[in-house]
Amino acid sequence: AQSVTQLGSHVSVSEGALVLLRCNYSSSVPPYLFWYVQYPNQGLQLLLKYTSAATLVKGINGFEAEFKKSETSFHLTKPSAHMSDAAEYFCAVSPRAAGNKLTFGGGTRVLVKP
């Protein structure tokens, strides 16, 4: 069975500082990996996904994530935080087979300080 662990349920960063959100997965084979963002009272929006091409994946809003098989990690970063990045972020995994369900991590809430 797959699982996802997000280290840190809350992260506080200053505006302009690096954003780093950690995600580790457990799977017998490298899965598909996703990062979603959720703003208050909204649904989830896909930030980026890893599906087996380049290990460094660039997403929307300046975010990127690097797939590291040896570390079973898919950490999300953004070089410079903006106030609008305040939201909840979910890492998710899915088996490499069509139509399979997502397994979500517990989420990390990001607070951006002026």
Added chain:
Amino acid sequence: DAMVIQNPRYQVTQFGKPVTLSCSQTLNHNVMYWYQQKSSQAPKLLFHYYDKDFNNEADTPDNFQSRRPNTSFCFLDIRSPGLGDAAMYLCATQTGGTYNEQFFGPGTRLTVL
């Protein structure tokens, strides 16, 4: 724009009074999901449809039912809402093809009085 639409965005019901939440999609995706999300938690999958095939999660209470009359629409019925059913309910769609990316609607926030 192609999208996933949920109505209503906010729903208030009384304890024990049946309620139906609606989801529609213009993406023509095969798969539709219903999730329950409580405050500060990850979404919890309730069930999903792959075309007309219904797939219930093992721990989804019998109080929750779903209907998918056609490709575009899917409904979540809560037969007798309890206070513990107050949550955000998210609908998502998926192509059933590659990569398994899910597209989420904006959610319906359910309040039970």
